Amino acid sequence: MVPSPPPPAAATRPAFARWMGTTNQVTRTFLSAGAIPGLINLGGGLPDPSIFPTGRLAEFARRAVAEHPGEALGYGPIEGLAPLRDAVARRFSSPALPLTRANVLVTTSGMQGLDLLGKVLLDEGGLIAGQYPTYLGALDAWRPRAPSFRNLMLAAPGFDAEAALAGAQFAYAVPNFSNPTGRLVDLETRRALVAAAHRTGTWLVEDDPYGTLHYDGAPLPRLIDVSAQAAPGESYAGPVIYMGTLSKEIAPGLRIGWIVAAPAMIEALTLAKQGSDLCTSGVTQRVALSAIETGLVDEIRPALVALYRERRDALCAALGAHLSEWFDWEVPVGGMFVWALAKDPGFDTDALLTHALAAGICFSPSSVFDATGTNRRGMRLNFTLNPPERLDEGMRRLGLAVAAYRHGRDGA
Amino acid sequence: MVPSPPPPAAATRPAFARWMGTTNQVTRTFLSAGAIPGLINLGGGLPDPSIFPTGRLAEFARRAVAEHPGEALGYGPIEGLAPLRDAVARRFSSPALPLTRANVLVTTSGMQGLDLLGKVLLDEGGLIAGQYPTYLGALDAWRPRAPSFRNLMLAAPGFDAEAALAGAQFAYAVPNFSNPTGRLVDLETRRALVAAAHRTGTWLVEDDPYGTLHYDGAPLPRLIDVSAQAAPGESYAGPVIYMGTLSKEIAPGLRIGWIVAAPAMIEALTLAKQGSDLCTSGVTQRVALSAIETGLVDEIRPALVALYRERRDALCAALGAHLSEWFDWEVPVGGMFVWALAKDPGFDTDALLTHALAAGICFSPSSVFDATGTNRRGMRLNFTLNPPERLDEGMRRLGLAVAAYRHGRDGA
Numbered sequence: 001m002v003p004s005p006p007p008p009a010a011a012t013r014p015a016f017a018r019w020m021g022t023t024n025q026v027t028r029t030f031l032s033a034g035a036i037p038g039l040i041n042l043g044g045g046l047p048d049p050s051i052f053p054t055g056r057l058a059e060f061a062r063r064a065v066a067e068h069p070g071e072a073l074g075y076g077p078i079e080g081l082a083p084l085r086d087a088v089a090r091r092f093s094s095p096a097l098p099l100t101r102a103n104v105l106v107t108t109s110g111m112q113g114l115d116l117l118g119k120v121l122l123d124e125g126g127l128i129a130g131q132y133p134t135y136l137g138a139l140d141a142w143r144p145r146a147p148s149f150r151n152l153m154l155a156a157p158g159f160d161a162e163a164a165l166a167g168a169q170f171a172y173a174v175p176n177f178s179n180p181t182g183r184l185v186d187l188e189t190r191r192a193l194v195a196a197a198h199r200t201g202t203w204l205v206e207d208d209p210y211g212t213l214h215y216d217g218a219p220l221p222r223l224i225d226v227s228a229q230a231a232p233g234e235s236y237a238g239p240v241i242y243m244g245t246l247s248k249e250i251a252p253g254l255r256i257g258w259i260v261a262a263p264a265m266i267e268a269l270t271l272a273k274q275g276s277d278l279c280t281s282g283v284t285q286r287v288a289l290s291a292i293e294t295g296l297v298d299e300i301r302p303a304l305v306a307l308y309r310e311r312r313d314a315l316c317a318a319l320g321a322h323l324s325e326w327f328d329w330e331v332p333v334g335g336m337f338v339w340a341l342a343k344d345p346g347f348d349t350d351a352l353l354t355h356a357l358a359a360g361i362c363f364s365p366s367s368v369f370d371a372t373g374t375n376r377r378g379m380r381l382n383f384t385l386n387p388p389e390r391l392d393e394g395m396r397r398l399g400l401a402v403a404a405y406r407h408g409r410d411g412a
Numbered sequence: 413m414v415p416s417p418p419p420p421a422a423a424t425r426p427a428f429a430r431w432m433g434t435t436n437q438v439t440r441t442f443l444s445a446g447a448i449p450g451l452i453n454l455g456g457g458l459p460d461p462s463i464f465p466t467g468r469l470a471e472f473a474r475r476a477v478a479e480h481p482g483e484a485l486g487y488g489p490i491e492g493l494a495p496l497r498d499a500v501a502r503r504f505s506s507p508a509l510p511l512t513r514a515n516v517l518v519t520t521s522g523m524q525g526l527d528l529l530g531k532v533l534l535d536e537g538g539l540i541a542g543q544y545p546t547y548l549g550a551l552d553a554w555r556p557r558a559p560s561f562r563n564l565m566l567a568a569p570g571f572d573a574e575a576a577l578a579g580a581q582f583a584y585a586v587p588n589f590s591n592p593t594g595r596l597v598d599l600e601t602r603r604a605l606v607a608a609a610h611r612t613g614t615w616l617v618e619d620d621p622y623g624t625l626h627y628d629g630a631p632l633p634r635l636i637d638v639s640a641q642a643a644p645g646e647s648y649a650g651p652v653i654y655m656g657t658l659s660k661e662i663a664p665g666l667r668i669g670w671i672v673a674a675p676a677m678i679e680a681l682t683l684a685k686q687g688s689d690l691c692t693s694g695v696t697q698r699v700a701l702s703a704i705e706t707g708l709v710d711e712i713r714p715a716l717v718a719l720y721r722e723r724r725d726a727l728c729a730a731l732g733a734h735l736s737e738w739f740d741w742e743v744p745v746g747g748m749f750v751w752a753l754a755k756d757p758g759f760d761t762d763a764l765l766t767h768a769l770a771a772g773i774c775f776s777p778s779s780v781f782d783a784t785g786t787n788r789r790g791m792r793l794n795f796t797l798n799p800p801e802r803l804d805e806g807m808r809r810l811g812l813a814v815a816a817y818r819h820g821r822d823g824a
Contacts, residue, residue, distance in 0.1 A: 046486070063470075
């Protein structure tokens with residue numbers, strides 16, 4: 001009989017993996033901000049829950065289980081249910097880009113797609129050429145692989161795409177209404193990126209969660225469409241890895257995303273998914289399939305776009321009324337965010353955030369979109385979750401926070 | 413205007429991460445075996461779909477979306493929905509082990525729990541002390557972290573738990589009806605493992621997907637229960653990390669699992685989950701909560717246990733009828749598997765698998781449960797998916813495959 005063990009000695013436990021020490025404290029502050037009463041939260045990238053087509057989705061969920069119990073409740077194929085892969089292939093196919101299910105992997109949210117890419121392509125120290133500033137969630141997903149970063153300055157004069165991509169394990173861009181800046185990458189830069197990916201052989205990740213949230217003008221061709229022009233009509237085997245999700249179109253709670261890429265890349269990602277969650281829930285895959293096949297996704301889009309366009313305009317008007325003395329911004333033509341840059345290069349939006357939370361307003365500071373955490377001049381403001389009057393009140397509060405920040409700094 | 417890019421040169425693409433070269437080809441053969449017509453598949457760990465309580469789950473799915481649209485369809489807390497965390501805490505609480513939601517993380521399946529543990533605890537080369545032979549899925553989940561393994565021979569005479577755990581980042585065991593061997597770890601060994609974890613400070617992962625599938629005798633205390641005895645009644649802060657899932661109790665398609673551990677470990681795992689899938693689907697979490705709260709999980713258990721007990725007995729009888737000349741096995745007291753070991757130490761079950769698939773029967777060879785892939789003497793046979801007559805026919809086919817294997821080998 002072994003005696004009762006002594007109490008645990010936590011201090012002697014093995015250390016956590018090294019990357020755990022590199023996470024950003026500001027991120028955690030901002031993620032817990034939701035619990036503050038009365039807070040106006042422009043920190044996330046959240047859709048307005050009023051757009052969720054609840055009744056239709058409830059019926060899809062019932063039918064998923066009742067009519068397809070084997071698919072919904074059992075272990076499914078790692079790659080995703082065949083009819084959902086087919087539906088995604090059809091959605092993104094064109095005469096130049098004929099896709100089949102071999103080009104499609106279903107992922108448990110867009111975030112999982114980023115995690116799988118990191119697993120497949122990164123050894124410790126592997127180089128990522130990432131559009132700068134860079135989506136926070138992508139930095140989070142790749143941190144456990146301890147990559148290094150080369151910042152892609154896509155809008156800089158004389159941007160040399162081939163030099164920027166050479167030697168990287170992969171390049172990463174959000175061409176449609178980039179997270180965090182809301183910027184649309186222009187057609188010439190898209191062509192330059194794709195040409196550089198073809199010439200250097202580098203994989204080019206096109207992350208496109210906001211592609212359908214287009215408020216002004218016409219959509220531009222996707223990177224994968226530009227890439228397909230190199231060998232039009234052939235089965236796609238090029239370097240672009242296209243990522244999408246239903247989170248911004250229907251509901252994030254389904255946790256359904258997809259990757260469209262060359263079959264060899266889909267096969268590699270499938271192996272990574274096998275050890276990550278084995279397969280995505282058949283219940284939510286079946287609901288996603290119904291939402292696409294019945295046309296629900298297309299039906300709700302006009303109202304969604306109109307609602308978000310109005311809110312974008314409201315946020316920009318409120319910025320003009322309350323913050324134009326201290327910040328510059330561009331009106332984004334799509335997406336969910338406005339990026340505001342302080343006129344004063346010494347401004348510190350990490351420090352501003354403390355004052356902002358005290359004033360009842362939350363935003364995402366620029367430091368979290370920078371692998372080194374050193375960019376302190378900007379902030380990302382979400383306009384999709386709150387109605388116009390709350391956006392105006394939020395900018396009024398932010399104006400007070402700027403005054404408090406400047407008082408504290410200049411008084412110190 | 414940038415000219416049209418040249419065709420992609422796949423050969424010049426950056427290499428995949430190194431771990432991708434270490435995956436087992438046999439695993440892929442066996443995963444694709446499901447497509448062979450007429451095959452009797454004893455290779456997986458699949459529940460019988462006839463046990464899925466389809467009608468009740470369909471209604472739970474409808475109500476999840478209709479009555480809780482915010483929770484079901486929005487982004488939820490990374491840690492999981494509070495009422496589900498509370499329900500899991502209540503389920504595993506006892507006077508000695510009072511748990512709260514701070515001790516619980518909801519995971520997107522048990523497999524994701526393994527992935528998160530690897531991210532939190534493993535740098536490249538980190539040492540795992542793993543019960544041997546080791547669950548295939550755990551090897552898959554940790555491969556991207558490139559760990560090293562020390563095999564825990566729990567049933568070996570004179571097993572020294574403290575020496576076995578010392579210096580490891582964590583120890584891993586499936587005490588209830590181990591995957592692949594079906595063996596129950598006895599109480600003395602449980603106590604020795606926990607005492608060693610307390611003395612050395614090593615984290616001790618208790619993976620318990622089969623804990624409720626108990627066919628003979630009474631359940632033994634969990635490792636986390638034994639650990640709580642060191643400081644009974646206090647908030648749990650010890651070294652055991654307990655993992656569970658609804659996949660074997662209700663339906664794998666929900667992809668709902670949980671981790672119960674010290675709050676500091678839950679917090680670290682939460683940070684890893686943030687970059688893995690941000691949160692688990694609110695739809696499936698709500699269905700899981702209904703299945704637990706309404707008592708459905710407890711209601712269906714007796715029929716499930718009776719069904720699987722009958723099949724275990726049928727498989728063991730069929731082994732006796734068709735394979736007793738070549739293999740030894742123990743009758744497992746629970747779980748989903750029988751582990752058969754060749755009497756001939758030179759037997760190669762990787763080679764046997766080729767003949768078995770040709771004869772219409774699939775099993776999992778021992779090589780896939782060994783980090784080095786060198787163990788070729790055993791095989792794992794699942795008994796939960798097929799009715800008794802199919803199990804008997806399967807063993808008859810396996811007897812033919814053994815004859816073909818021996819003929820091929822001895823003829824060569």
